[in-house]
Amino acid sequence: MKRVYVNEKWCLGCHLCEYYCAFAYTGEKDMARALKGVRINPRIKLEEKDEITFAVSCRHCKEPLCVKGCITGALSVTDGVITINRDKCISCFTCILCCPYGAISYTDDKTVLKCELCIKTADKTPACVKGCPNGAIVFEERG
Amino acid sequence: MKYVIIGNSAAGIGAAEKIRQLDKTGEIIIVSSEPHHTYSRPLISYLLQGKTDEQRMKYRDDAFYERNKCILLAGKTVTRICPYEKYIELDDGETIPYDKLLVATGSSPFVPPIEGLDTVSDKFTFMSLADARKIQAALGREKKVLILGAGLIGLKCAEGILDKVGEITVVDLAPRILSSILDDEGAAIVKAHLESKGIKFILSASVKNFDGNIARLSNDESVGFDILIIAVGVRPNTKLLAGIAEIDRGIIINDKCETSAKDIYAAGDCTQTTDVSSGQSKIMALLPNAYMQGECAGANMAGGDMSFDKAIPMNAVGFFGLHIITAGTYQGDVYIDKRNGEYKKLFYSPDKLNGYILIKNVEKAGIYTSLIRERTPLSSIDFSLICEKPGLMAFTREDRSRILGGAVL
Numbered sequence: 158m159k160r161v162y163v164n165e166k167w168c169l170g171c172h173l174c175e176y177y178c179a180f181a182y183t184g185e186k187d188m189a190r191a192l193k194g195v196r197i198n199p200r201i202k203l204e205e206k207d208e209i210t211f212a213v214s215c216r217h218c219k220e221p222l223c224v225k226g227c228i229t230g231a232l233s234v235t236d237g238v239i240t241i242n243r244d245k246c247i248s249c250f251t252c253i254l255c256c257p258y259g260a261i262s263y264t265d266d267k268t269v270l271k272c273e274l275c276i277k278t279a280d281k282t283p284a285c286v287k288g289c290p291n292g293a294i295v296f297e298e299r300g
Numbered sequence: 301m302k303y304v305i306i307g308n309s310a311a312g313i314g315a316a317e318k319i320r321q322l323d324k325t326g327e328i329i330i331v332s333s334e335p336h337h338t339y340s341r342p343l344i345s346y347l348l349q350g351k352t353d354e355q356r357m358k359y360r361d362d363a364f365y366e367r368n369k370c371i372l373l374a375g376k377t378v379t380r381i382c383p384y385e386k387y388i389e390l391d392d393g394e395t396i397p398y399d400k401l402l403v404a405t406g407s408s409p410f411v412p413p414i415e416g417l418d419t420v421s422d423k424f425t426f427m428s429l430a431d432a433r434k435i436q437a438a439l440g441r442e443k444k445v446l447i448l449g450a451g452l453i454g455l456k457c458a459e460g461i462l463d464k465v466g467e468i469t470v471v472d473l474a475p476r477i478l479s480s481i482l483d484d485e486g487a488a489i490v491k492a493h494l495e496s497k498g499i500k501f502i503l504s505a506s507v508k509n510f511d512g513n514i515a516r517l518s519n520d521e522s523v524g525f526d527i528l529i530i531a532v533g534v535r536p537n538t539k540l541l542a543g544i545a546e547i548d549r550g551i552i553i554n555d556k557c558e559t560s561a562k563d564i565y566a567a568g569d570c571t572q573t574t575d576v577s578s579g580q581s582k583i584m585a586l587l588p589n590a591y592m593q594g595e596c597a598g599a600n601m602a603g604g605d606m607s608f609d610k611a612i613p614m615n616a617v618g619f620f621g622l623h624i625i626t627a628g629t630y631q632g633d634v635y636i637d638k639r640n641g642e643y644k645k646l647f648y649s650p651d652k653l654n655g656y657i658l659i660k661n662v663e664k665a666g667i668y669t670s671l672i673r674e675r676t677p678l679s680s681i682d683f684s685l686i687c688e689k690p691g692l693m694a695f696t697r698e699d700r701s702r703i704l705g706g707a708v709l
Binding site for chain 1 (some may be wrong): 310314340356358359360615623625627667673674690693697703
């Protein structure tokens with residue numbers, strides 16, 4: 158299955174992946190209008206310290222501890238993609254307790270957020286990958 | 301192959317899913333005392349609160365049993381296991397043969413023998429959907445509620461019903477609330493938060509006796525109430541395996557989730573296994589472990605080879621928007637961070653993280669959980685950095701590239 162991978166060496170630390178991610182979930186057409194003055198809640202997030210930067214998003218694990226641990230059954234795997242059923246999620250954060258990558262986050266209003274692989278678009282490429290100006294984020298099969 | 305699973309919660313469902321993944325044709329029978337579709341037990345407090353409903357709190361969708369070709373015998377209780385003849389007996393007299401059996405019977409609320417308890421009319425435990433329905437029917441704006449037990453079950457119940465009753469008093473023998481997951485200082489923070497919402501606490505006290513709607517406490521206080529909720533703890537349901545498999549406090553299982561009896565496996569809250577954060581054998585009655593033990597048992601029942609040897613105590617819970625995540629064992633040196641109204645404690649030995657408590661800011665907690673579960677040598681990471689903030693940044697570039705999936709260096 159194709160997954161999002163980040164090549165730390167090429168990451169510029171520009172945070173654009175975060176903006177493209179947040180934009181992808183707004184359903185709006187114009188990015189500037191959609192995100193202006195908004196505190197974004199991206200599903201991919203940069204870790205940065207000194208000169209080192211890299212983005213982290215859900216690995217869509219083959220043995221996902223978040224799905225196995227989910228107390229409500231809100232997290233499930235469909236065709237390898239781990240998605241969240243917001244109707245069922247009660248924001249207990251057991252998934253955050255379980256995820257070894259720190260790839261699941263929450264918003265101020267306690268909505269659980271994770272990458273749900275936005276590939277149902279025309280070119281079947283996740284927004285973070287498409288938006289990365291330095292090709293540091295790729296979407297590929299690595300077995 | 302005939303698989304029989306006793307129990308229809310996380311462990312039983314985990315087993316059924318895994319068995320069906322590995323064995324497309326074997327017969328799977330799930331027997332459950334409760335007459336329901338599988339539901340998420342921890343959600344009963346959210347049901348009372350109105351944050352979920354009986355449809356949404358189903359642990360798996362309506363088509364689950366059909367899709368996985370499982371036969372659900374709901375509302376039937378197993379009365380006996382015959383390990384030599386390899387069959388189980390139900391309360392209606394029916395017998396069901398098995399090749400592989402999973403005992404995932406969970407736990408039951410412990411009701412202490414308190415003098416005068418029989419004089420209390422509206423008394424409940426809080427463990428099942430049936431309990432929640434009964435409590436729901438008894439609630440009322442004018443009613444006073446007394447909850448025995450300031451643990452997770454008692455306090456989630458309190459949160460669930462607070463705005464539906466007149467007042468809530470929680471009594472606990474321990475000097476602090478949530479004594480199984482919090483230290484004194486952390487417990488004080490959460491207690492103050494719950495008190496600010498209107499819940500009253502009487503700690504270091506127990507009920508000496510009941511006289512109708514009055515509880516007389518060990519500290520000589522008396523508490524009047526309309527509804528009594530008993531949430532002092534749970535006991536593993538081990539009875540079915542008495543004399544058949546090794547039982548300590550819970551059913552003893554190895555890392556294949558096998559009991560000491562041939563072809564009988566056990567998983568979930570009824571079991572006792574090794575906590576890798578302390579090395580001690582204990583009952584870790586919590587849903588993620590239950591699911592993963594069930595899955596492991598299911599794999600091995602279906603002829604696979606799976607181990608689950610990474611159980612640790614761990615909890616994620618919130619009360620009125622205040623979130624708490626804890627894991628492991630609170631032993632060793634302590635790192636404390638109380639900036640910005642947050643509360644973080646990490647407990648570590650020279651080279652291992654043993655446990656942690658996070659209150660309020662619980663971001664990326666799973667990275668700490670993973671250090672405990674994997675017994676990661678702290679010398680292999682930047683420990684002072686990870687103390688400050690959980691992140692993959694604390695790992696070496698090589699480890700990070702491996703962890704994140706082999707990015708080309």
